Amino acid sequence: MWEEFKKFAFKGNVIDLAVAVVIGGAFGKIVTSLVNDIITPLIGLLLGGINFSKLSFTVGAAVIKIGLFIQSTIDFFLIAFSIFLFVRFFNRFKRKEEKQPAAEVKADKKEELLVEIRDLLKKRT
Template sequence: MIKEFKEFISRGNVIDLAVGVIIGSAFTTIVKSLVDYLINPLIGLFIGGIDFSDWVFKIAGATFRVGSFLNAVINFLIIAFVVFILVKVVNKFVSKKNEEPVAAPEVQLLEEIRDLLKENGK
């Protein structure tokens, strides 16, 4: 069982996943700072200097922090957008690297004619 566990852990996918989780966590901290310290104050300028985190309402002793929820939604949207852009950029580089140059149809036709002439001994 220990041998199987070692094989499982030493697979590239598990290690790549662990690295991805660690980088994702660090990246989330950066994006949260961006939202809290730059985006929210900027939005606050346009809507009269209101800080979302202060938006609360109370019903029967329960406190609903609507502003904190809005901050979380903005945070999610920014993270999703940044990940979308990163995936697009990575896909662009990967697809360019994996594409083989495709010859024009005329070139392919000329190559076929050449090969047929070689087969016929001319």
């Protein structure tokens, strides 16, 4: 069981995933700060000085904090869009990488054909 766990835990994909989670957490904090400290105040300014972090209303004893919900929604869309762009860039890079080995294989086939032609010409003479 220990050997199986070591194979699983030390595979490149698992380590890559762990690194991605850590970087994603830090990236989430950056985006949250961007939204809370820059974007939302600018939107509030454009809408007549509304402070989204304090935007709320009460229903009975419950306090509905709609402003914080709006900030979280903007956070989500920015993070989702950023991840979309990253994955799109990564997939393009990966496709280019996959095309290069295919070109090398074709070169090998061409070389084999040229060798065959050369050998046939040698036999003729």
